[in-house]
Each structure stands twice: as structure tokens, then as C-alpha cells.
Amino acid sequence: QVQLVESGGGLVQPGGSLRLSCAASGSIFSINAMAWYRQAPGKQRELVARITRGGTTDYADSVKGRFTISRDNAKNTVYLQMNSLKPEDAAKYYCNVGTFGLDNYWGQGTQVTVSS
Numbered sequence: 001q002v003q004l005v006e007s008g009g010g011l012v013q014p015g016g017s018l019r020l021s022c023a024a025s026g027s028i029f030s031i032n033a034m035a036w037y038r039q040a041p042g043k044q045r046e047l048v049a050r051i052t053r054g055g056t057t058d059y060a061d062s063v064k065g066r067f068t069i070s071r072d073n074a075k076n077t078v079y080l081q082m083n084s085l086k087p088e089d090a091a092k093y094y095c096n097v098g099t100f101g102l103d104n105y106w107g108q109g110t111q112v113t114v115s116s
Helices: none
Strands: 002-007 010-012 018-026 031-039 046-051 057-059 067-072 077-082 091-099 104-106 110-114
Touching: 002 091, 002 104, 018 031, 018 091, 018 110, 031 067, 031 077, 046 067, 046 077, 057 067, 077 091
Parallel strands: 010 110
Antiparallel strands: 002 018, 018 077, 031 046, 031 091, 046 057, 067 077, 091 104, 091 110
């Protein structure tokens, strides 16, 4: 089992920045990829960014050039640096990890609100 605790959400003005963190605990040796998803009201959950254990990254087209995903394997933590935030980035952001055993775990989500 892997437990995930997210932090860093909040209210920010358009053009502002936020940094999300997600700390993993439990069976951390089994973690492969770590990712951030988001879900806005009335919309499907979508992948924002993913990073493999080796550091290969993948981004949704809508956030390329503005968001950066990173991870600290020593701290079992994944980060999402979000810059130049737009109102359409507002959503609940969820941390997700995939294990080598093909299990998936989700955090409880952290709300990001982008509004003036």
C-alpha cells in the first residue's frame, strides 16, 4: 500500500504561481511513475503531468511551458510547479502513483483556484 498526502493548493490570481507537493509513504520501494491529474467541475479527470522513476516527463499540451513536474526520490515526493496560471487551470489536483506491480494510488486532492 502507498499513502499520498498532497499540499500547496490555494487561491492565486491569473498569471500567478503555485507549487504542489505530494509525499508518499508506505510501500515506497514499489513506486514507478508519479503523476498529477486534475478535475474541474463537470469535467473528466485529466492527466496534467507524469514523471517516471528515471526522470522522464510527459505533459498535457495545455500546460507545456508553464508547468514543471519533478520528484525527489530520496524524499518520496513529487512536485508540480505551476506558473502563468490561467482561470482554466482551476481544478482539484490529484497526485497519482503507479507501482511496478501495476497498482495505482490516489491522493485526496488539493484545490487550485485561479481568480482575480
